[in-house]
Amino acid sequence: VDPAKVVRAALQGAASVAGLLVTTEAMISEAPRKEAPAMPAGGGMGGMGGMDF
Numbered sequence: 001v002d003p004a005k006v007v008r009a010a011l012q013g014a015a016s017v018a019g020l021l022v023t024t025e026a027m028i029s030e031a032p033r034k035e036a037p038a039m040p041a042g043g044g045m046g047g048m049g050g051m052d053f
Helices: 001-024
Strands: none
Touching: none
16 A cells, blocks of 8 residues: 555545535534423422421
8 A cells, every 4th residue: 555645545535525515505514403301490308207396
């Protein structure tokens, strides 16, 4: 494997992708995620058993 050919092929691929990104009007880099709704607030703490007077 010739290192020069590997580098040349990598640069050609990178230039090709860069050219596509520059010429497209819109690009989606990461699809939006639907987030789960927030958890409701807790109902309060119970009493401490055996401490009631």
